Amino acid sequence: MSGKTPQPIRGTQDIFGADAESFAFVVETFERVRRLYRFRRVEMPVFEKTEVFARSLGETTDVVSKEMYSFDDRGGESLTLRPEFTAGIARAYLTDGWKQYAPLKVATHGPLFRYERPQKGRYRQFHQLDAEVIGAAEPQADVELLTMADQLLKELGIADGVTLQLNTLGDGDSREAWRAALIEYFSAHRAELSEDSQDRLERNPLRILDSKDSRDKAFVADAPRIDDYLSAEAQDFFAAVTGGLDAAGVAWSRNPALVRGLDYYRHTAFEFVTDRLGAQGTVLGGGRYDGLMESLGGPATPAVGWAAGIERLAMLVGDREIAGPDVSLAVEDNALIAKGIAATAALRAAGFSVEVFDSGSPRKRYDKAAKVQARALVSLNTGGFNIRSAPDTPDVDRINQVLSQFGS
RNA sequence: GCGAUCGUAGCUCAGUUGGUUAGAGCGCCGGUUUGUGGUACCGGAGGUCGGGGGUUCGAGACCCCUCGAUCGCCCCA
Known part of the structure:
Protein backbone atom coordinates (compact mmCIF):
# COMPACT_ATOMS: atom_id res chain seq x y z
CA MET A 1 0.00 0.00 0.00
CA GLY A 172 28.59 56.00 -9.35
CA ASP A 173 31.70 57.83 -10.54
CA SER A 174 33.71 57.15 -7.39
CA ARG A 175 32.84 53.52 -7.57
CA GLU A 176 33.86 53.17 -11.21
CA ALA A 177 37.19 54.93 -10.67
CA TRP A 178 37.99 52.71 -7.70
CA ARG A 179 37.03 49.60 -9.60
CA ALA A 180 39.32 50.52 -12.49
CA ALA A 181 42.18 51.14 -10.07
CA LEU A 182 41.63 47.76 -8.43
CA ILE A 183 41.69 45.97 -11.76
CA GLU A 184 44.88 47.71 -12.71
CA TYR A 185 46.50 46.91 -9.37
CA PHE A 186 45.53 43.25 -9.24
CA SER A 187 46.33 42.68 -12.90
CA ALA A 188 49.91 43.65 -12.14
CA HIS A 189 50.06 40.78 -9.61
CA ARG A 190 47.86 38.44 -11.55
CA ALA A 191 50.17 35.44 -11.59
CA GLU A 192 50.62 35.51 -7.82
CA LEU A 193 46.91 35.54 -7.02
CA SER A 194 44.93 32.41 -6.22
CA GLU A 195 43.24 30.68 -9.15
CA ASP A 196 39.87 31.81 -7.83
CA SER A 197 40.96 35.42 -7.70
CA GLN A 198 42.47 35.33 -11.16
CA ASP A 199 39.03 34.32 -12.27
CA ARG A 200 37.42 37.03 -10.13
CA LEU A 201 39.61 39.62 -11.82
CA GLU A 202 37.39 39.24 -14.86
CA ARG A 203 34.06 38.45 -13.29
CA ASN A 204 33.94 40.43 -10.08
CA PRO A 205 37.19 42.18 -9.13
CA LEU A 206 35.83 43.79 -5.96
CA ARG A 207 35.39 40.34 -4.49
CA ILE A 208 39.13 39.76 -4.42
CA LEU A 209 39.12 42.09 -1.44
CA ASP A 210 37.32 39.59 0.77
CA SER A 211 39.07 36.49 -0.50
CA LYS A 212 39.85 33.89 2.16
CA ASP A 213 43.00 32.72 0.38
CA SER A 214 46.25 33.73 2.10
CA ARG A 215 47.94 34.27 -1.27
CA ASP A 216 45.45 37.05 -1.98
CA LYS A 217 45.48 38.62 1.44
CA ALA A 218 49.05 39.84 1.02
CA PHE A 219 48.01 41.99 -1.92
CA VAL A 220 44.69 43.06 -0.52
CA ALA A 221 46.44 44.93 2.28
CA ASP A 222 48.06 47.33 -0.18
CA ALA A 223 45.23 47.53 -2.68
CA PRO A 224 43.81 50.91 -3.69
CA ARG A 225 41.29 52.18 -1.16
CA ILE A 226 37.94 53.69 -2.00
CA ASP A 227 38.79 56.72 0.12
CA ASP A 228 41.25 57.92 -2.51
CA TYR A 229 38.54 57.92 -5.17
CA LEU A 230 35.60 59.43 -3.31
CA GLY A 318 20.07 30.15 21.73
CA ASP A 319 17.47 27.85 23.20
CA ARG A 320 14.43 29.55 24.61
CA GLU A 321 12.54 28.00 27.48
CA ILE A 322 9.19 26.75 26.35
CA ALA A 323 6.94 28.32 28.94
CA GLY A 324 4.59 26.00 30.81
CA PRO A 325 0.83 26.55 30.76
CA ASP A 326 -1.06 28.48 33.41
CA VAL A 327 -2.86 25.31 34.39
CA SER A 328 -2.06 21.63 34.00
CA LEU A 329 -5.03 19.35 34.67
CA ALA A 330 -4.79 15.61 35.43
CA VAL A 331 -8.12 13.80 35.10
CA GLU A 332 -7.40 10.74 37.22
CA ASP A 333 -10.66 8.91 36.68
CA ASN A 334 -12.20 8.07 33.31
CA ALA A 335 -15.69 8.70 34.67
CA LEU A 336 -14.73 12.36 35.09
CA ILE A 337 -13.41 13.04 31.59
CA ALA A 338 -16.45 15.09 30.55
CA LYS A 339 -16.13 17.17 33.69
CA GLY A 340 -12.47 17.68 32.93
CA ILE A 341 -13.28 18.85 29.41
CA ALA A 342 -15.89 21.27 30.73
CA ALA A 343 -13.50 22.71 33.31
CA THR A 344 -10.78 23.07 30.72
CA ALA A 345 -13.07 24.94 28.35
CA ALA A 346 -14.15 27.26 31.14
CA LEU A 347 -10.57 28.01 32.19
CA ARG A 348 -9.54 28.76 28.62
CA ALA A 349 -12.58 30.98 28.13
CA ALA A 350 -11.41 32.87 31.21
CA GLY A 351 -8.06 33.43 29.51
CA PHE A 352 -5.90 30.74 31.10
CA SER A 353 -3.69 28.48 29.02
CA VAL A 354 -4.47 24.90 29.96
CA GLU A 355 -3.01 21.51 29.18
CA VAL A 356 -5.15 18.46 30.03
CA PHE A 357 -4.04 14.92 30.74
CA ASP A 358 -6.98 12.56 30.43
CA SER A 359 -5.62 9.60 28.49
CA GLY A 360 -3.24 6.73 29.14
CA SER A 361 -2.89 5.08 32.50
CA PRO A 362 -4.96 7.11 35.01
CA ARG A 363 -2.29 6.54 37.62
CA LYS A 364 0.36 8.20 35.49
CA ARG A 365 -1.60 11.25 34.47
CA TYR A 366 -0.62 13.19 37.54
CA ASP A 367 3.06 12.71 36.86
CA LYS A 368 2.64 13.76 33.29
CA ALA A 369 0.73 16.83 34.36
CA ALA A 370 3.42 17.70 36.89
CA LYS A 371 6.10 17.44 34.22
CA VAL A 372 4.93 20.38 32.11
CA GLN A 373 5.79 22.91 34.82
CA ALA A 374 2.45 24.65 35.00
CA ARG A 375 1.89 27.56 37.33
CA ALA A 376 -0.97 25.64 38.86
CA LEU A 377 -1.20 21.85 38.91
CA VAL A 378 -4.75 20.56 39.23
CA SER A 379 -5.84 16.99 39.79
CA LEU A 380 -9.42 15.88 39.27
CA ASN A 381 -10.61 12.66 40.92
CA THR A 382 -13.65 11.49 42.86
CA GLY A 383 -12.60 13.89 45.60
CA GLY A 384 -13.01 16.82 43.23
CA PHE A 385 -10.48 19.40 42.08
CA ASN A 386 -7.26 19.71 44.00
CA ILE A 387 -4.95 22.61 43.21
CA ARG A 388 -1.26 22.73 43.91
CA SER A 389 0.79 25.78 43.16
CA ALA A 390 3.80 27.70 44.38
CA PRO A 391 2.96 30.00 47.31
CA ASP A 392 2.88 33.32 45.44
CA THR A 393 1.33 32.18 42.21
CA PRO A 394 -1.00 34.90 40.94
CA ASP A 395 -4.49 34.09 39.71
CA VAL A 396 -4.91 30.97 41.85
CA ASP A 397 -8.04 32.45 43.34
CA ARG A 398 -9.48 33.09 39.92
CA ILE A 399 -8.64 29.57 38.82
CA ASN A 400 -10.36 28.22 41.92
CA GLN A 401 -13.34 30.38 41.22
CA VAL A 402 -13.70 29.04 37.69
CA LEU A 403 -13.35 25.46 38.92
CA SER A 404 -15.83 25.93 41.74
CA GLN A 405 -18.75 26.13 39.32
CA PHE A 406 -18.10 22.45 38.54
CA GLY A 407 -18.53 21.42 42.15
CA SER A 408 -15.79 21.57 44.73
C1' G B 1 30.06 22.33 -9.28
C1' C B 2 34.40 20.64 -5.70
C1' G B 3 36.33 18.61 -0.91
C1' A B 4 36.33 16.46 4.10
C1' U B 5 33.71 13.90 7.91
C1' C B 6 29.66 10.94 9.30
C1' G B 7 24.97 7.35 8.68
C1' U B 8 23.27 1.37 14.50
C1' A B 9 15.80 1.73 18.15
C1' G B 10 11.48 7.70 18.10
C1' C B 11 16.08 10.66 20.39
C1' U B 12 21.45 10.53 22.28
C1' C B 13 24.92 6.90 21.59
C1' A B 14 27.91 1.81 22.95
C1' G B 15 29.25 -2.29 19.97
C1' U B 16 37.06 -4.72 21.18
C1' U B 17 42.24 -6.83 15.99
C1' G B 18 35.93 -9.15 11.62
C1' G B 19 33.37 -14.11 15.71
C1' U B 20 27.42 -17.11 18.58
C1' U B 21 20.90 -14.54 19.31
C1' A B 22 22.86 -6.26 18.05
C1' G B 23 22.91 -3.34 23.44
C1' A B 24 22.29 0.98 27.13
C1' G B 25 20.12 5.56 28.68
C1' C B 26 16.09 8.71 27.68
C1' G B 27 11.21 8.70 25.63
C1' C B 28 6.63 5.80 24.68
C1' C B 29 2.90 1.87 26.34
C1' G B 30 1.21 -1.42 30.41
C1' G B 31 1.47 -3.18 35.60
C1' U B 32 2.83 -2.82 40.92
C1' U B 33 4.25 0.73 44.63
C1' U B 34 3.82 5.76 46.37
C1' G B 35 -0.45 9.29 47.19
C1' U B 36 0.61 14.65 45.39
C1' G B 37 5.52 19.37 42.16
C1' G B 38 8.19 15.41 38.92
C1' U B 39 9.01 8.22 43.40
C1' A B 40 10.85 3.32 42.83
C1' C B 41 10.55 -1.44 40.71
C1' C B 42 8.82 -4.99 36.88
C1' G B 43 7.38 -5.85 31.98
C1' G B 44 6.37 -4.52 26.69
C1' A B 45 6.49 -2.48 21.85
C1' G B 46 10.06 -0.52 18.62
C1' G B 47 16.13 -2.32 14.22
C1' U B 48 16.21 -5.79 6.88
C1' C B 49 22.87 -1.65 11.53
C1' G B 50 20.86 4.31 5.12
C1' G B 51 20.58 1.24 0.25
C1' G B 52 23.14 -2.09 -3.38
C1' G B 53 27.26 -5.04 -4.64
C1' G B 54 31.99 -7.37 -3.18
C1' U B 55 36.01 -9.78 0.10
C1' U B 56 35.60 -13.77 3.92
C1' C B 57 34.08 -20.02 6.85
C1' G B 58 31.83 -15.59 9.05
C1' A B 59 30.59 -8.28 7.91
C1' G B 60 27.26 -3.37 12.04
C1' A B 61 32.82 -3.33 11.41
C1' C B 62 36.96 -4.23 5.58
C1' C B 63 36.58 -2.64 -0.12
C1' C B 64 33.60 -0.37 -4.28
C1' C B 65 29.18 2.14 -5.85
C1' U B 66 24.92 4.88 -4.43
C1' C B 67 21.63 7.88 -1.36
C1' G B 68 21.41 11.17 2.70
C1' A B 69 23.27 14.46 6.56
C1' U B 70 26.95 17.79 8.52
C1' C B 71 30.93 21.21 7.83
C1' G B 72 33.99 23.87 4.41
C1' C B 73 35.36 25.85 -0.83
C1' C B 74 32.97 28.43 -4.99
C1' C B 75 28.96 31.93 -4.82
C1' C B 76 26.63 35.16 -1.58
C1' A B 77 21.27 39.33 -4.05
Missing part, protein backbone atom coordinates in the same frame (compact mmCIF):
# COMPACT_ATOMS: atom_id res chain seq x y z
CA SER A 2 2.17 2.78 1.27
CA GLY A 3 5.60 2.96 -0.23
CA LYS A 4 8.65 4.64 1.15
CA THR A 5 8.03 7.87 3.00
CA PRO A 6 9.05 10.87 0.88
CA GLN A 7 12.07 12.63 2.29
CA PRO A 8 12.20 16.39 2.81
CA ILE A 9 13.82 18.50 0.12
CA ARG A 10 17.50 19.21 0.55
CA GLY A 11 18.07 22.49 2.26
CA THR A 12 14.62 22.73 3.82
CA GLN A 13 14.08 22.48 7.55
CA ASP A 14 11.28 21.47 9.85
CA ILE A 15 11.66 23.88 12.69
CA PHE A 16 10.32 22.55 15.98
CA GLY A 17 10.64 22.81 19.72
CA ALA A 18 13.26 25.11 21.16
CA ASP A 19 14.38 26.14 17.67
CA ALA A 20 10.85 27.20 16.79
CA GLU A 21 10.62 29.17 20.02
CA SER A 22 13.84 31.01 19.18
CA PHE A 23 12.56 31.68 15.69
CA ALA A 24 9.32 33.12 17.03
CA PHE A 25 11.21 35.23 19.54
CA VAL A 26 13.28 36.77 16.73
CA VAL A 27 10.20 37.57 14.67
CA GLU A 28 8.24 38.97 17.61
CA THR A 29 11.14 41.16 18.64
CA PHE A 30 11.51 42.44 15.08
CA GLU A 31 7.81 43.28 14.89
CA ARG A 32 8.04 45.21 18.14
CA VAL A 33 11.17 47.16 17.22
CA ARG A 34 9.91 47.91 13.73
CA ARG A 35 6.90 49.65 15.26
CA LEU A 36 9.17 51.80 17.42
CA TYR A 37 10.73 53.14 14.23
CA ARG A 38 7.36 53.42 12.48
CA PHE A 39 8.14 51.05 9.65
CA ARG A 40 4.95 49.90 7.97
CA ARG A 41 4.28 46.22 7.60
CA VAL A 42 3.95 44.87 4.04
CA GLU A 43 3.06 41.39 2.80
CA MET A 44 4.68 40.45 -0.48
CA PRO A 45 4.17 37.63 -3.01
CA VAL A 46 6.48 34.65 -2.63
CA PHE A 47 6.98 34.55 -6.39
CA GLU A 48 7.39 37.09 -9.15
CA LYS A 49 8.08 37.15 -12.84
CA THR A 50 11.67 35.99 -13.31
CA GLU A 51 12.34 39.33 -14.95
CA VAL A 52 11.91 41.15 -11.64
CA PHE A 53 14.96 39.42 -10.21
CA ALA A 54 16.91 38.95 -13.43
CA ARG A 55 16.82 42.64 -14.29
CA SER A 56 17.51 43.90 -10.80
CA LEU A 57 20.39 41.51 -10.20
CA GLY A 58 21.93 41.86 -13.65
CA GLU A 59 21.38 38.93 -15.93
CA THR A 60 24.95 37.84 -16.21
CA THR A 61 25.67 36.59 -12.76
CA ASP A 62 25.80 33.02 -11.47
CA VAL A 63 23.21 34.17 -9.05
CA VAL A 64 20.63 34.48 -11.76
CA SER A 65 21.72 31.65 -14.00
CA LYS A 66 22.17 28.95 -11.35
CA GLU A 67 20.93 29.97 -7.97
CA MET A 68 17.29 30.88 -8.43
CA TYR A 69 14.29 28.58 -8.24
CA SER A 70 12.72 29.38 -11.60
CA PHE A 71 10.00 27.52 -13.46
CA ASP A 72 7.50 28.04 -16.23
CA ASP A 73 3.86 28.31 -15.26
CA ARG A 74 1.06 26.82 -17.33
CA GLY A 75 0.94 29.86 -19.53
CA GLY A 76 4.61 29.45 -20.36
CA GLU A 77 5.73 32.44 -18.34
CA SER A 78 8.94 32.15 -16.35
CA LEU A 79 8.38 32.70 -12.64
CA THR A 80 10.85 32.64 -9.76
CA LEU A 81 10.52 32.00 -6.04
CA ARG A 82 11.81 35.15 -4.41
CA PRO A 83 15.52 34.94 -3.54
CA GLU A 84 15.36 38.31 -1.76
CA PHE A 85 12.79 40.87 -0.69
CA THR A 86 14.22 44.02 -2.19
CA ALA A 87 13.46 43.44 -5.85
CA GLY A 88 9.83 42.55 -5.20
CA ILE A 89 9.32 45.56 -2.96
CA ALA A 90 10.92 47.80 -5.58
CA ARG A 91 8.59 46.35 -8.19
CA ALA A 92 5.58 47.02 -5.99
CA TYR A 93 6.76 50.56 -5.33
CA LEU A 94 6.62 51.16 -9.07
CA THR A 95 3.55 49.15 -10.06
CA ASP A 96 1.42 50.15 -7.06
CA GLY A 97 2.26 53.82 -7.06
CA TRP A 98 3.82 53.81 -3.61
CA LYS A 99 5.70 56.92 -4.60
CA GLN A 100 2.79 58.84 -3.09
CA TYR A 101 3.93 57.62 0.35
CA ALA A 102 7.59 58.52 -0.17
CA PRO A 103 9.74 58.51 1.79
CA LEU A 104 8.34 55.07 2.51
CA LYS A 105 9.53 52.91 5.38
CA VAL A 106 8.45 49.28 5.08
CA ALA A 107 9.28 46.05 6.87
CA THR A 108 8.41 42.43 6.26
CA HIS A 109 9.63 38.90 6.93
CA GLY A 110 9.14 35.45 5.50
CA PRO A 111 10.66 32.63 3.43
CA LEU A 112 13.17 33.10 0.63
CA PHE A 113 14.57 30.54 -1.79
CA ARG A 114 18.04 30.07 -3.22
CA TYR A 115 19.39 27.00 -4.96
CA GLU A 116 22.57 26.58 -2.96
CA ARG A 117 24.57 23.93 -1.17
CA PRO A 118 23.34 23.78 2.42
CA GLN A 119 25.84 24.48 5.20
CA LYS A 120 25.78 26.03 8.63
CA GLY A 121 23.26 28.86 8.58
CA ARG A 122 22.53 28.42 4.85
CA TYR A 123 19.44 26.72 3.53
CA ARG A 124 17.54 26.55 0.27
CA GLN A 125 14.43 27.76 1.95
CA PHE A 126 15.44 30.22 4.59
CA HIS A 127 13.82 33.15 6.35
CA GLN A 128 14.67 36.78 6.62
CA LEU A 129 13.63 39.96 8.32
CA ASP A 130 13.67 42.91 5.94
CA ALA A 131 13.50 46.68 6.26
CA GLU A 132 13.65 49.27 3.48
CA VAL A 133 13.46 53.03 3.19
CA ILE A 134 12.50 54.05 -0.33
CA GLY A 135 12.58 57.53 -1.77
CA ALA A 136 14.95 59.02 0.78
CA ALA A 137 18.27 60.30 -0.51
CA GLU A 138 19.48 61.67 2.79
CA PRO A 139 22.06 59.97 5.01
CA GLN A 140 19.61 60.23 7.90
CA ALA A 141 17.70 57.38 6.33
CA ASP A 142 20.81 55.19 6.50
CA VAL A 143 21.30 56.22 10.11
CA GLU A 144 17.76 55.42 11.14
CA LEU A 145 17.85 52.06 9.41
CA LEU A 146 21.12 51.12 11.08
CA THR A 147 19.98 52.36 14.44
CA MET A 148 16.94 50.14 14.17
CA ALA A 149 19.13 47.17 13.29
CA ASP A 150 21.37 47.91 16.24
CA GLN A 151 18.46 48.13 18.64
CA LEU A 152 17.01 44.90 17.28
CA LEU A 153 20.23 43.03 18.00
CA LYS A 154 20.39 44.54 21.46
CA GLU A 155 16.82 43.54 22.26
CA LEU A 156 17.53 40.06 21.02
CA GLY A 157 20.35 39.97 23.54
CA ILE A 158 23.03 39.16 21.00
CA ALA A 159 24.66 42.52 20.41
CA ASP A 160 27.75 41.59 22.43
CA GLY A 161 29.18 39.10 19.97
CA VAL A 162 28.22 41.11 16.92
CA THR A 163 30.00 44.08 15.33
CA LEU A 164 28.77 46.53 12.74
CA GLN A 165 31.17 46.80 9.82
CA LEU A 166 30.67 49.81 7.62
CA ASN A 167 31.99 50.94 4.27
CA THR A 168 31.13 53.31 1.47
CA LEU A 169 31.19 52.45 -2.19
CA GLY A 170 30.87 56.09 -3.15
CA ASP A 171 28.62 57.45 -5.83
CA SER A 231 34.07 62.61 -4.62
CA ALA A 232 33.52 65.43 -2.16
CA GLU A 233 29.79 64.65 -2.10
CA ALA A 234 30.43 60.99 -1.38
CA GLN A 235 32.81 61.89 1.43
CA ASP A 236 30.24 64.20 2.94
CA PHE A 237 27.57 61.56 2.69
CA PHE A 238 29.65 58.95 4.47
CA ALA A 239 30.68 61.45 7.12
CA ALA A 240 27.03 62.25 7.75
CA VAL A 241 26.24 58.55 8.17
CA THR A 242 29.08 57.87 10.59
CA GLY A 243 28.35 61.07 12.46
CA GLY A 244 24.71 60.11 12.81
CA LEU A 245 25.62 56.65 14.10
CA ASP A 246 27.91 58.21 16.69
CA ALA A 247 25.12 60.55 17.75
CA ALA A 248 22.74 57.61 18.08
CA GLY A 249 25.26 55.64 20.12
CA VAL A 250 25.67 52.90 17.53
CA ALA A 251 29.12 51.31 17.61
CA TRP A 252 30.68 50.63 14.22
CA SER A 253 34.02 49.89 12.62
CA ARG A 254 35.30 50.68 9.17
CA ASN A 255 35.90 47.76 6.84
CA PRO A 256 37.31 49.04 3.55
CA ALA A 257 37.13 45.53 2.08
CA LEU A 258 33.37 45.29 2.53
CA VAL A 259 31.88 45.35 -0.97
CA ARG A 260 28.72 44.55 -2.89
CA GLY A 261 28.78 42.57 -6.09
CA LEU A 262 25.93 44.35 -7.80
CA ASP A 263 26.27 47.60 -9.68
CA TYR A 264 23.19 49.29 -8.28
CA TYR A 265 24.74 49.68 -4.82
CA ARG A 266 25.98 53.17 -3.97
CA HIS A 267 27.39 54.79 -0.87
CA THR A 268 26.72 52.92 2.37
CA ALA A 269 27.33 49.19 2.64
CA PHE A 270 27.18 47.43 6.00
CA GLU A 271 27.13 44.08 7.71
CA PHE A 272 26.64 43.03 11.30
CA VAL A 273 29.10 40.17 11.70
CA THR A 274 29.78 37.51 14.32
CA ASP A 275 32.51 34.91 14.60
CA ARG A 276 30.18 32.47 16.34
CA LEU A 277 28.53 31.01 13.25
CA GLY A 278 31.43 29.43 11.42
CA ALA A 279 31.86 30.53 7.85
CA GLN A 280 28.48 32.22 7.64
CA GLY A 281 29.19 35.12 9.95
CA THR A 282 26.98 37.85 8.51
CA VAL A 283 23.87 38.14 10.58
CA LEU A 284 22.37 41.26 9.05
CA GLY A 285 23.48 43.13 5.96
CA GLY A 286 22.43 45.77 3.51
CA GLY A 287 23.23 49.03 1.88
CA ARG A 288 22.06 51.86 -0.29
CA TYR A 289 20.77 50.84 -3.69
CA ASP A 290 20.09 54.07 -5.51
CA GLY A 291 20.48 52.41 -8.90
CA LEU A 292 17.94 49.62 -8.54
CA MET A 293 14.67 51.30 -9.52
CA GLU A 294 16.01 52.31 -12.89
CA SER A 295 16.98 48.74 -13.74
CA LEU A 296 13.28 47.89 -13.30
CA GLY A 297 12.26 50.65 -15.67
CA GLY A 298 11.32 53.19 -13.02
CA PRO A 299 12.54 56.69 -12.33
CA ALA A 300 15.78 57.21 -10.42
CA THR A 301 14.78 56.57 -6.81
CA PRO A 302 17.13 56.56 -3.84
CA ALA A 303 16.66 53.70 -1.39
CA VAL A 304 18.43 51.88 1.38
CA GLY A 305 17.63 48.64 3.15
CA TRP A 306 18.77 45.60 5.03
CA ALA A 307 17.88 41.98 5.55
CA ALA A 308 18.75 39.56 8.34
CA GLY A 309 18.67 35.77 8.42
CA ILE A 310 16.16 34.62 11.02
CA GLU A 311 17.82 31.21 11.39
CA ARG A 312 21.18 32.78 12.11
CA LEU A 313 19.71 35.21 14.61
CA ALA A 314 17.85 32.32 16.25
CA MET A 315 21.10 30.35 16.57
CA LEU A 316 22.72 33.27 18.35
CA VAL A 317 19.71 33.76 20.59
